[in-house]
Amino acid sequence: MRIGWHITRIFAIGSLVLVLGVARHAWAANSTSGTITATALTAISVVESGTQHMNFGMFVPGTVVDTIVLTPAGARSNPGGHLLLPGTGAQADLFTVTGDTNNPSFSITLPGSAVTLTSGANNMTVDTFTSTPAGTGTLSSGTLNVTVGATLHVGANQVAGSYTGSYTFTVAYQ
Amino acid sequence: MNAPMLMRNWLPVTAIFMLLLAVANRAGADSFQGSNDTETLTTTVLSQINITESGTQKLNFGMFVAGTALNYITVSPAGVRTFTGGIKLLGSGASADLFTVTGDTSNPSFSITLPGSAVTLTSGSYTMTVDTFTSTPSGTGTMSSGTLNITVGARLNVGANQHAGAYTGSYTITVAYH
Numbered sequence: 001m002r003i004g005w006h007i008t009r010i011f012a013i014g015s016l017v018l019v020l021g022v023a024r025h026a027w028a029a030n031s032t033s034g035t036i037t038a039t040a041l042t043a044i045s046v047v048e049s050g051t052q053h054m055n056f057g058m059f060v061p062g063t064v065v066d067t068i069v070l071t072p073a074g075a076r077s078n079p080g081g082h083l084l085l086p087g088t089g090a091q092a093d094l095f096t097v098t099g100d101t102n103n104p105s106f107s108i109t110l111p112g113s114a115v116t117l118t119s120g121a122n123n124m125t126v127d128t129f130t131s132t133p134a135g136t137g138t139l140s141s142g143t144l145n146v147t148v149g150a151t152l153h154v155g156a157n158q159v160a161g162s163y164t165g166s167y168t169f170t171v172a173y174q
Numbered sequence: 175m176n177a178p179m180l181m182r183n184w185l186p187v188t189a190i191f192m193l194l195l196a197v198a199n200r201a202g203a204d205s206f207q208g209s210n211d212t213e214t215l216t217t218t219v220l221s222q223i224n225i226t227e228s229g230t231q232k233l234n235f236g237m238f239v240a241g242t243a244l245n246y247i248t249v250s251p252a253g254v255r256t257f258t259g260g261i262k263l264l265g266s267g268a269s270a271d272l273f274t275v276t277g278d279t280s281n282p283s284f285s286i287t288l289p290g291s292a293v294t295l296t297s298g299s300y301t302m303t304v305d306t307f308t309s310t311p312s313g314t315g316t317m318s319s320g321t322l323n324i325t326v327g328a329r330l331n332v333g334a335n336q337h338a339g340a341y342t343g344s345y346t347i348t349v350a351y352h
Binding site: 031032037038039043100102104174 | 247302
């Protein structure tokens with residue numbers, strides 16, 4: 001009787017331990033794979049067109065100060081009405097921005113103050129720079145053209161000459 | 175039939191009963207009483223622990239422009255992205271990895287094991303490495319209603335002028351009952 005009980009008990013415990021051992025082995029741990037992505041972008045750059053620069057064209061000054069407004073589309077106007085604007089050479093500045101084909105957006109920074117054009121000892125100023133697009137742009141297939149216009153301030157009886165100057169155009173990923 | 179003979183005949187029956195009872199206990203906590211009145215065995219067989227990655231939220235360092243020196247982008251388990259040096263971060267697509275652990279409703283604690291060494295991301299023939307994996311919770315988790323979410327962040331090593339491209343890689347996360 002006692003021997004039978006002990007054998008039964010030992011066998012029962014052995015069975016249970018066996019089952020538990022298998023269960024712990026199969027169920028106690030689990031692994032999976034995590035996915036990582038990272039996207040490195042091509043740096044942004046900008047170059048001015050080799051042929052299309054900002055040009056206010058030819059004009060005849062008046063006897064009072066006046067302005068010539070050049071839009072980013074290249075249209076020229078004389079809001080004061082005191083100038084003559086002969087010829088067709090006026091044009092906006094053309095820049096090509098190049099960057100990543102993920103087509104991130106970027107900021108466009110134009111001069112915040114006037115720049116000076118000179119012709120010998122004479123000068124005029126240009127300010128109120130505007131661009132298309134304005135403020136921010138978004139690349140398309142990794143590139144985008146930006147055109148820039150501005151306002152030229154012409155003095156009374158401005159001395160004749162060919163006036164030149166330059167300004168800084170900056171783009172940066174946002 | 176005497177008593178010892180009777181017990182011998184019961185041996186296989188008892189064994190089968192014990193097996194069935196142990197298997198039945200898989201779904202939850204239960205107790206088992208041994209065949210001897212003076213000794214009681216109590217044990218709990220837990221539901222299997224499982225871990226799966228979210229189908230939509232993976233570890234993503236997002237878009238960036240490399241600097242001119244080796245620098246780092248870190249995504250925290252909360253998904254916050256930070257950087258060092260001349261790296262420019264772009265966009266808002268960065269995220270921590272999201273895993274769901276499921277197991278027993280008795281809410282046992284479990285260990286979380288992340289890679290101890292760097293893993294490599296590739297984009298064609300270009301590579302970057304990811305190391306310093308961190309998680310929330312960290313090291314150990316405790317289930318609630320038999321489940322728990324784990325988020326994982328890490329640190330991306332961005333080389334000087336790292337070549338542009340979409341880099342991908344993978345790593346292993348392991349959970350185990352204590």
